[in-house]
Amino acid sequence: MKKLLSIFLLLGAASILTVHAQAQVIVIANNSVKATEVSKSDLRDVFTGAATELKDGSRVVPILLKAGTVHEEFLQVYIGKNDTAYRAGWRSLVFSGQATMPKSLDTDAAIVEFVAHNAGAIGYINKASAHEGVKVLTVK
Amino acid sequence: MKSLFNRGLATGMLAVFTAATALYGQEFKLGTVKGVEQTVQIHGFGTQGFIHTDDNNWLTMNTSNVGSGEFSDIGLNLGSQTTSKFRWAVQGYDRELGQLGRWHPQFDFFMGDYRAKPWLGFRGGKVKTVLGLYTDTQDMDFDHTFALLPQSMYPIDLRDTSIAHLGGDIYGKAKLPNKYGSLAYTAYGGRRKDSKYSGYPYLLENVAPGVHIYLGGSYGGPVWGGDLRWNTPLKGLVIGASRQNERISGSGTLSVPAAHIAGAPYSEHSFADWTNWFYGKFDKNKWHFASEYKRYYQAKDIFGEEAWFDVDTRGWYASGAYTANKWLEVGSYYSHYRAFFGGADLVPNGPHLAYPSLTEAEKHDYDKVITGKFTINQYFTVKVEGHFMDGNGQATYPDGFYPAVNPTIQDNTNAFVVRAGFSF
Numbered sequence: 001m002k003k004l005l006s007i008f009l010l011l012g013a014a015s016i017l018t019v020h021a022q023a024q025v026i027v028i029a030n031n032s033v034k035a036t037e038v039s040k041s042d043l044r045d046v047f048t049g050a051a052t053e054l055k056d057g058s059r060v061v062p063i064l065l066k067a068g069t070v071h072e073e074f075l076q077v078y079i080g081k082n083d084t085a086y087r088a089g090w091r092s093l094v095f096s097g098q099a100t101m102p103k104s105l106d107t108d109a110a111i112v113e114f115v116a117h118n119a120g121a122i123g124y125i126n127k128a129s130a131h132e133g134v135k136v137l138t139v140k
Numbered sequence: 141m142k143s144l145f146n147r148g149l150a151t152g153m154l155a156v157f158t159a160a161t162a163l164y165g166q167e168f169k170l171g172t173v174k175g176v177e178q179t180v181q182i183h184g185f186g187t188q189g190f191i192h193t194d195d196n197n198w199l200t201m202n203t204s205n206v207g208s209g210e211f212s213d214i215g216l217n218l219g220s221q222t223t224s225k226f227r228w229a230v231q232g233y234d235r236e237l238g239q240l241g242r243w244h245p246q247f248d249f250f251m252g253d254y255r256a257k258p259w260l261g262f263r264g265g266k267v268k269t270v271l272g273l274y275t276d277t278q279d280m281d282f283d284h285t286f287a288l289l290p291q292s293m294y295p296i297d298l299r300d301t302s303i304a305h306l307g308g309d310i311y312g313k314a315k316l317p318n319k320y321g322s323l324a325y326t327a328y329g330g331r332r333k334d335s336k337y338s339g340y341p342y343l344l345e346n347v348a349p350g351v352h353i354y355l356g357g358s359y360g361g362p363v364w365g366g367d368l369r370w371n372t373p374l375k376g377l378v379i380g381a382s383r384q385n386e387r388i389s390g391s392g393t394l395s396v397p398a399a400h401i402a403g404a405p406y407s408e409h410s411f412a413d414w415t416n417w418f419y420g421k422f423d424k425n426k427w428h429f430a431s432e433y434k435r436y437y438q439a440k441d442i443f444g445e446e447a448w449f450d451v452d453t454r455g456w457y458a459s460g461a462y463t464a465n466k467w468l469e470v471g472s473y474y475s476h477y478r479a480f481f482g483g484a485d486l487v488p489n490g491p492h493l494a495y496p497s498l499t500e501a502e503k504h505d506y507d508k509v510i511t512g513k514f515t516i517n518q519y520f521t522v523k524v525e526g527h528f529m530d531g532n533g534q535a536t537y538p539d540g541f542y543p544a545v546n547p548t549i550q551d552n553t554n555a556f557v558v559r560a561g562f563s564f
Contacts (some may be wrong), residue, residue, distance in 0.1 A: 050371075051313070053258050082466050084518040091165075091563050092283040093451060094183050095267050096276040097229050097249045101165055101222040102179055120224065 025074050028112065028134040032119040033058045037138040045077050046122065048089060049099045054137045063123035065116055072119045076125045078139070153511065165564050170220070179220060184438030187212035187561035194554045196532065197545040199297055200238030200342060201403045201556070210238050211559070213247060213279060221516055228252045233279070239544070240297055242337050247278075249304055258313070264308035270326040270367045272417045272432050275302050285428065285461040285471035286511050287523040287559035291540060292477035294431050297339035298537070302384075305330035305363050326367045332386070333360030340515035343537070344392075346544035352395045353406050361410075364461075376424050382417040396437075410440040412450075426463040432456060451537065452480040467515055475507040479535045498535050501551035505533030505540075515556075518538045520562050527555035 027038065035056045047050035047062045054060055065071035067083070075086050093099035105111050108129035115121040116133035125131060170178040191198060192207030201208035219229035227495040232559030233248035235241035251265035277283060278294050288296060299559060307330015315322045334340060335353060343351035369380030387410055394406040419432040439450035455478070511525040532549050533539035541549050 018254060028148070051258060052255065055315075056162060061224070084466060084515050087518050088280075088283045090564070091183060091185070092182075092277045092280045094219065094229075095217055095231065095280055095563075097251055097253070097263070098268075098276075100219050100227050100229070101183065103167070125360075 001107050003109045024068055024127050025077065025124050025138055026068050026131070027122065027124050027137045028115050028131055029060065029122040029137050030115050030117075030119055031135055033060060033122065033135065034054075035137060036135070037140055039140050040078060043139060044080070046077055047102075048086075051094045060122045061118070061120045063121050064112055065108070065111060065124070066104045066106050068127045070108070070124065091135075142338060143519050155487070173222075176223070177220065177225050179216075181219050183219075183564060184215060185280065185282065185561065185563035186212070187559055188212050188240045189287065189557060189559035192556045196541050196549040198553060198555055199242055199540050200339075200542050200545055202238075202545065207556075208238065210236050213241070215279065225256060226252065226254050238298060239542075240337055240339060241335075244337050246335060250305045259312035259314040259333075260352040261311050262308065263311070266306050267309055267328070267330070268302055268304050268364075269302055269328065269332075269363075270309070270311075271302055271384055271415070271420045271428060272367075272434065273367070273380075273421060278303070278395075281523075281559060282562040282563040285469055285513050286459070286473065286509065287426065287557045288474055288509075288527070290457035290459065290475035290509075292457055292475040292505070293337075293434055293534075294338070295343075295537075295540065296300075297540060300334045300338035301332070301340065305332045305356070307331060307363075323372045324369050324371070328366065329364040330362070331360060332363045332388075339542075342544070343542060346542070349544070350396060350398050353392060354395075355392040355406075358392065359388065361386060361388040365415075377420070377422045377424040379420040381419070382415070384415040384417075388413060388438075393443075406442070407444055408440050408442040410438050412437065412439040414438075428461040428463070429459065431458040434477045446542055450481070453537070454478050454480065461511075469513040469515070471511045471513070473507075473509050474509050475509065477504075477505040477531075477533050477539060479503050479506075479533060479537075499529040499551070500536040500548075503533065504531040506530040519564055522560045525557040525559070527557065529553045529555070 027043065034053045035058050040052055042051065042054050046060055048051040052059060072083060075081055075083060079086055090101050094101050105114060106127040111135055112124050112129065112131050115123045143472035166182045170180055186208065190209045191201060191211055193203040194286045195204060197204050201210050213233070215231055215233045217229065217231040219227060219337040221227040228251065230250040231248040232245055234243055234245040236243050237246045238534045247266055249268050251263050251267050253263040255261040265419055267459060270276055272293065274289060274294060278289055278299065305328060309328040313322055313324040313327040341355045341359060344355060348352055353356065363384065363386045365382065365384035365510065367382040369378055371378050373448055389409045390409040394404045395402050411479050415434055415436045417432065417434040421430040433456040437452045439448060455476060457475040458474035459471060461469055463469045466531065494543050508528045509525060511523055511546060514522045530552055532541045532551065532553065534541045534549060
């Protein structure tokens with residue numbers, strides 16, 4: 001019984017941590033992007049190469065983090081794939097001539113810097129990272 | 141010499157594998173145009189496979205003894221998004237599949253792509269052909285569960301017949317109102333040309349005992365068609381249809397030493413040549429399902445309308461796969477290939493060539509497959525696969541079992557396939 005209780009407690013803690021972790025990612029965009037919010041499905045389409053525009057007609061270019069927990073979390077929550085499957089999907093588009101691989105940057109600061117200076121750029125960073133000069137999109 | 145080369149290739153592949161950490165798609169700055177940084181990206185992929193069969197030799201390799209490792213390919217891609225609407229890309233590809241490919245590199249594609257709107261884009265040059273779910277991505281081993289895609293739909297020995305065309309596409313994607321999902325379309329036209337190291341020219345070289353036809357590198361013709369796919373409101377469900385029309389011509393020489401014929405002119409020309417293709421796939425969490433059906437019909441005259449015959453084949457498969465964790469995916473498919481024969485008098489001058497009497501095994505190939513795919517990391521995969529084939533389906537097309545490497549062809553074949561690949 002004690003064992004069962006421990007398992008439930010652990011599962012509960014894990015789910016709290018997961019919810020907490022999901023709140024760590026924010027989606028940012030260049031100020032030229034008209035939208036202030038984006039649907040989860042639009043975000044998935046843009047970051048998988050299936051779309052190049054948001055619903056309001058804003059043309060966007062996805063920017064990726066190379067690795068890390070924020071990157072993994074973004075893929076898990078908004079794309080529904082792990083990093084390997086996600087990049088394989090992009091490579092498939094590249095090798096069939098349908099797309100160019102999105103730019104991948106090392107740090108949140110580099111993402112913010114790039115997004116701030118490139119029209120249409122859209123990326124994701126840790127909520128706690130500084131993000132002056134870009135707009136934060138609410139994901140619905 | 142060839143085995144030495146293969147060993148060299150295998151060593152090279154091993155070296156690439158062990159250099160995992162060095163692999164990453166590279167991007168180089170070219171300069172700045174009107175304030176926009178210009179870069180070019182370099183990506184690549186490659187595989188090395190091994191096949192052992194219990195009976196027939198498969199895919200032009202000597203697989204039925206110890207097995208064969210003459211199953212390799214490699215691709216290198218350069219591309220650049222020059223403006224927000226224009227990009228270009230070029231890809232080289234080379235392979236060895238037994239007697240096919242033979243390490244003669246070719247341009248897989250070279251193209252410019254202008255996307256005016258999400259619903260309207262243009263691409264031209266040598267362009268990969270959109271046909272069914274995977275024709276344009278059939279070489280992307282890293283992105284597929286299976287080491288060999290269902291051969292009823294994607295015969296690896298006949299890759300050249302469908303992979304690309306020299307011409308142009310109009311394509312786009314539009315969201316449907318009321319959350320009915322989205323539609324993606326592609327319409328294309330151009331010319332296709334088979335490599336002389338492809339399956340069909342190789343087949344003709346030993347088309348029957350003592351009969352040799354050499355196409356001399358000329359086999360191809362106009363191709364046009366389209367694809368329409370619906371991303372349905374049910375998340376993960378895609379259904380679609382493709383149609384392709386062709387008019388393929390080839391010319392060369394015929395030799396039949398026993399009849400003292402040497403270098404006689406040979407020609408063939410298809411006057412009815414089309415493919416209908418229907419497909420669907422569904423991804424839900426860790427489960428992946430796909431199914432496709434195609435009918436391929438070709439009627440052609442040979443020897444300048446002296447005679448003609450037709451081929452009519454139907455293929456379909458159903459596949460399922462489960463991603464157990466980030467390292468392991470398991471999958472299975474059933475692939476069904478069947479040949480039918482018609483005989484309308486479409487050519488006024490020529491008699492319809494009767495097919496020799498065929499055994500049931502020669503009219504079909506039913507392949508049951510199980511696979512384990514191991515993802516080492518984002519760059520490397522290894523697949524282990526078993527094929528259990530009922531029939532050899534070699535009546536109309538060799539379907540993997542060529543007379544040149546099979547003096548007598550057995551009815552059934554089991555195959556063990558291992559394929560390791562990298563991509564970056």
